Amino acid sequence: MQVHIDIVLRTIVAMIMLLLIAKILGKQTISSLTFLDFVTGIILGSLAANLAFNKDLKSSYMIVALIVITATSFLLSVIAIKSRRMRSWISGSPTVLIENGKILEENMKKVRYSLDSLDQALREKEIFNLEVVEYAVLEDNGMLSVLKKQEYQYVTRKDLKLLSVSQSFPVELIMDGILIEENLENNALTKEWLENELRRKGKRISDVFYGVRGTQKQLVFDYYEDKINKPIDKE
Known part of the structure; x- marks a missing residue:
């Protein structure tokens, strides 16, 4: 029983360590991989697996190894940013x-x-x-x-000499029937305004599964009751 508990704890530690490492190394690590990201990912995965399941190795040794690999990868990424010649060797080149x-x-x-x-x-x-x-x-x-x-090549609005339309970043207002008050405040919107907009449609905030203000400041709502009698299921 003690062995099982030890494996569970080591696995949790390994997961937390990998999450922290991913945060430190940045989003590039989990996007399309460069040479450095590929090598780092393989080594980290191997070390994390050993930390979780290889009880013959001390946890402290594996944690130190993870920290060293993370620091080395971070240092190499900084060098790649500073030096064009080194970037070509570390991350590759087009x-x-x-x-x-x-x-x-x-x-x-x-x-x-x-x-x-x-x-x-x-x-x-x-x-x-x-x-x-x-x-x-x-x-x-x-x-x-x-x-x-x-x-x-595709024709653009500029090619057709059409007037440009102002756009803004989409703002999520409601998720799972819950109002995202922080997004309202950050965009100078109020709960009363949103409730009035929904009232015109005969709805309340609790009726909305997902609500967003789009790129052209249009309101788009998806309700819990979609009134689709036979939803498509491809499974």
Whole structure:
């Protein structure tokens, strides 16, 4: 019984340590990975697993190892920010795979990137014809960035000389039927104003599952009672 309790406690400690480490290293660690993030993630995962289940290793040793790895990764990330030359070695650098619509075979070989992988990455960007592409760059996080040829690019409001529409960041007002008063205060809104808006629709705050003020300051509500007789269930 004592062994089981010890494993539970060590696992909880490992989870808390990883959460703290993720907070320290920042969001980049959990987004698309660079070389440094990939190596750091593997080592941290291995150390955390040993901390949780390998009772032959002292917890203090594993915690020290986690702290050292975190500090080393943080230091390398700071160096990468300060030094362009070191950043290329630590995090990698972008590689041009298509230039002026032509595939650069040597660059493809250098990064060991196959034509199948290139085709797949292009299809994921809804590009099925190579003739559409002007430039394609393999970023240091493994993602493919694509610039289409001018004749295949989307038309913007500026191209059509349309008047621009002011936009604002969406503001969540209600979640799970509960008013988010902090968001109201930060945006100079009041509970009375929101209640009046809902009253016009014959609703109350408690009727709303999710409420948000959109990018053009329009109010969007999703109610608990959706009045959908046969909701779609694809499972």
